[in-house]
């Protein structure tokens with residue numbers, strides 16, 4: 001299977017391709033939130049490099065978040081249009097499982113908390129157990145670094161933390177004894193290609209926001225004007 | 227079929243796709259609006275609009291291709307035209323990203339189109355015997371401009387609003403009167419049974435130029451209704467509508483006196499307004515020029531007009547490159 005991966009959940013834009021013959025190229029093409037400008041050209045360059053035509057692509061895997069809302073929309077709109085235009089499969093994966101997969105590939109084992117910077121002092125977090133494979137221990141949620149650190153059981157086994165949410169709040173996470181920080185800010189495109197290959201395709205893929213639009217949140221907590 | 231262009235429009239709350247041929251015949255035009263999600267907020271909520279576009283873009287484009295009798299996996303199109311500004315950044319990005327991906331997948335060129343220039347191409351979609359030059363009043367919720375068009379793609383902005391857009395003034399006054407969103411149709415409907423002039427309102431004239439101003443009018447409505455509390459709401463609506471129309475027509479008249487043209491065109495969402503349509507019809511008659519009033523479907527944002535403008539831009543400027551950004555504040559005057 002020729003599979004293409006799209007990653008736009010963080011300020012970075014990353015792409016990857018794995019061909020039927022096993023050639024794989026992954027690349028971070030931008031790290032300054034210029035997803036729109038970077039993505040399509042990067043896909044073209046990547047396909048050219050592995051000598052594939054767009055029509056040769058059998059499957060597109062895309063990170064559906066959680067992460068930067070506009071980044072996610074750029075990545076997902078691209079994935080939807082590209083797969084629809086080619087009539088090929090579309091698979092959605094989450095940024096947190098890609099961080100877990102990336103940590104797993106770099107040899108991390110045991111408990112891992114993946115954190116994506118959610119801005120406004122918050123992070124998107126999810127816990128995983130990394131043994132023979134990556135297993136989710138809970139579901140993705142909105143939290144803060146302080147909350148995670150203070151709620152962490154004193155007698156807990158050593159754990160690893162990764163993602164740009166950890167990078168951003170490194171000082172908070174440094175308070176945890178027995179914690180290792182796995183340097184990784186961009187969800188792993190390599191993990192995306194692997195997950196995308198084994199998962200069954202999705203009917204439709206939509207962003208995982210984990211947060212309501214501001215106006216909706218404000219509206220429901222505020223009294224309606226007369 | 228030759229020379230087909232697929233248009234994609236996502237600058238505000240409408241997700242639209244359309245296929246137009248080189249003679250500007252509309253083969254298909256599909257529009258999905260998220261307006262129902264915005265009504266409670268009295269205006270378009272950008273984040274909600276952005277979310278809606280991601281959900282609808284794929285199905286809308288597919289429908290437009292099928293309606294035009296094209297194979298959605300291998301459409302025989304010349305290229306893709308997509309609105310790349312002005313508009314809501316989060317909304318523009320969805321259409322632009324999708325357009326690039328379709329272009330890459332099918333191996334066809336794409337071009338970024340100015341949404342306002344799209345509106346200027348709307349009359350070409352509805353009549354092939356258009357004579358130039360044309361004076362166009364482009365009025366919507368986001369824009370109010372008087373444009374002199376010497377031909378397709380050749381335009382000079384004579385004047386524009388210095389504060390609120392005409393449609394925005396309608397929305398604000400409607401909110402003040404406790405009416406629904408969008409305000410245009412509500413006020414227009416009420417105005418039918420009201421007496422214009424019941425409420426004394428100033429006609430704001432910004433000077434000898436063709437610039438427009440509507441924010442003072444909204445303030446005047448608020449102040450005047452506070453003084454005349456018993457005035458029926460229909461009279462307020464009729465008075466406000468008359469004041470907006472009066473200002474637009476006076477400025478248009480000034481423009482027509484100084485720039486001889488063959489036709490007078492209305493474009494944009496406010497072009498659906500009954501008082502404005504009647505006023506423009508009369509003004510055209512007075513100057514002995516043809517009035518081009520768009521059909522209701524062509525007043526609202528649609529992708530056929532983007533495809534039409536894109537057909538022109540592809541031919542004259544060539545395609546855009548994949549690193550094209552969205553330009554949320556792209557002025558019509560900067561399009562050349």
Ligand SMILES: [Zn+2]
Pocket residue numbers: 341345366494495526527
């Ligand atoms: Zn418009």
